[in-house]
Amino acid sequence: MTALEPRDAEVTPPTDDRDDDRGSDVVSDGQGVLGKAHRALSVGIVSVVLLIAFEATAVGTAMPVAARELHGIPLYAFAFSAYFTTSLFAMVLSGQWADRYGPLRPLATGIAAFGAGLLLSGTAGTMWLFIIGRAVQGLGGGLVIVALYVVVSRAYPERLRPSIMAAFAASWVIPSVVGPLAAGTVTEHLGWRWVFIGIPALVVFPLALALPAIRRMASGPADPAGPPQPFDGRRIRLALGISLGAGLLQYAAQDLGWLSLLPAAAGAALLVPAALGLLPRGTYRAARGLPSVVLLRGIAAGSFIAAESFVPLMLVTQRGLSPTMAGLSLAVGGATWALGSYVQSRPRLEAYREGLMVTGMVMVAAAIATAPSVLIPSVPVWIVGVAWGVGCFGMGMVIASTSVLLLKLSAPGEAGANSAALQISDGLSNVLLL
Incomplete structure (x- = not known):
């Protein structure tokens, strides 16, 4: 994978020189993370x-x-x-x-x-x-x-x-x-x-x-040439399901009684399919x-x-x-x-x-x-x-x-x-x- 190129023309475009071992990237020249570009x-x-x-x-x-x-x-x-x-x-x-x-x-x-x-x-x-x-x-x-x-x-x-x-x-x-x-x-x-x-x-x-x-x-956007893509409603719903499911399981775990089985079951029913989908x-x-x-x-x-x-x-x-x-x-x-x-x-x-x-x-x-x-x-x-x-x-x-x-x-x-x-x-x- 390569990073997306920066939009600013003054910023040096990313290059992949992983084999360059000339010193620390943290404090090096303009190509390092503390160089002029970054x-x-x-x-x-x-x-x-x-x-x-x-x-x-x-x-x-x-x-x-x-x-x-x-x-x-x-x-x-x-x-x-x-x-x-x-x-x-x-x-x-x-x-x-x-x-x-x-x-x-x-x-x-x-x-x-x-x-x-x-x-x-x-x-x-x-x-x-x-x-x-x-x-x-x-x-x-x-x-x-x-x-x-x-x-x-x-x-x-x-x-x-x-x-x-x-x-x-x-x-x-x-x-x-x-x-x-x-x-x-x-x-x-x-x-x-x-x-x-x-x-x-x-x-x-x-x-x-x-x-x-x-x-x-x-x-x-990730693709500047194309129109922004709409949000994926399915993933948003899955995210809501995983949050609600995790919350219900956490609530059930705080009170280990028979009644806790109800929120625990509901939490698992929401959490498992949502996690598999995300x-x-x-x-x-x-x-x-x-x-x-x-x-x-x-x-x-x-x-x-x-x-x-x-x-x-x-x-x-x-x-x-x-x-x-x-x-x-x-x-x-x-x-x-x-x-x-x-x-x-x-x-x-x-x-x-x-x-x-x-x-x-x-x-x-x-x-x-x-x-x-x-x-x-x-x-x-x-x-x-x-x-x-x-x-x-x-x-x-x-x-x-x-x-x-x-x-x-x-x-x-x-x-x-x-x-x-x-x-x-x-x-x-x-x-x-x-």
Whole structure:
């Protein structure tokens, strides 16, 4: 696959020189991701990822205190799964929107919804209102993440995509270290609400930097010569079905009684056919090529993120750690995640990408298996930090590699739909496992 050529005549058209191993693409000349041609775009979209990363690390630290104050510990999983449930629908919508009209509008709309959801959660007086705010965040997050993949597909040649994916991962380092500390300090001294209310102020910078560059380099439909294609109503209906089905299953899982069988059955009836219709054919049996890439992404992300969501709660409620210390126990993971993503981006390792993914999955499994050992009082809590550092290194290799392979296996006009399928696998497994 080759990326679509930029519309701006001053921007160097993409070329495929994957075998050129003359140094790092990240800081190289005008052909690198920080060269003259791509500098503004790279800084802008990485800033968007930085915002999402800061929200994820900060909110995860404040969540146990928010749930306790709002008397919502029994609904704790909903605070996470509501985000992923609504994002499932938004991902499909964003993929079609971006393929037909360009990624600019879904990205701008998504950032606005993301900020609005944070404000709603930060001002919530009940746990259910807090969860609704998280659902609005999910709509924004789903729109943003797929639109960003389409931007990468259109604006960057294939040889630069591993580097920009590594830059996405690197943008998690500072939030992973600063986010838990800042969120824990704010939660303890000012209250958890300020963690949510303060983050939307960061929206202005990514908007000002990214949107003009995206308009110049990656705007418009996938086929500029032809008329925009209408939205696929069937896929939109399937997206709504997968979101409603996932929500019903999550609701049933919170109350394991006989009456829960009714929403569980309704959820499965909606979810299964919708998932089969939205994911590449053969995903459930790991068919060769794109289906197996999409399936592996869901297995990796769902298992790791679901486990990580409960680690701060476990450390606060079972080991007596403060929110700050519980968040910091996972801080090293941001650096090792970025390191793993950097490793996979090296041109010399391109031929070993499948081996890197296998190694990464083994590291992820080991981290998840080790974390619950801290429930034994004699096991030191720093074991979680070490285990999560190892697991995040593996995730850095796996997540970036699946993204690179997906774009490589996608035709230009299918980048949005296939990116949506990748994110649906990611989000759906998060919802079900949470």
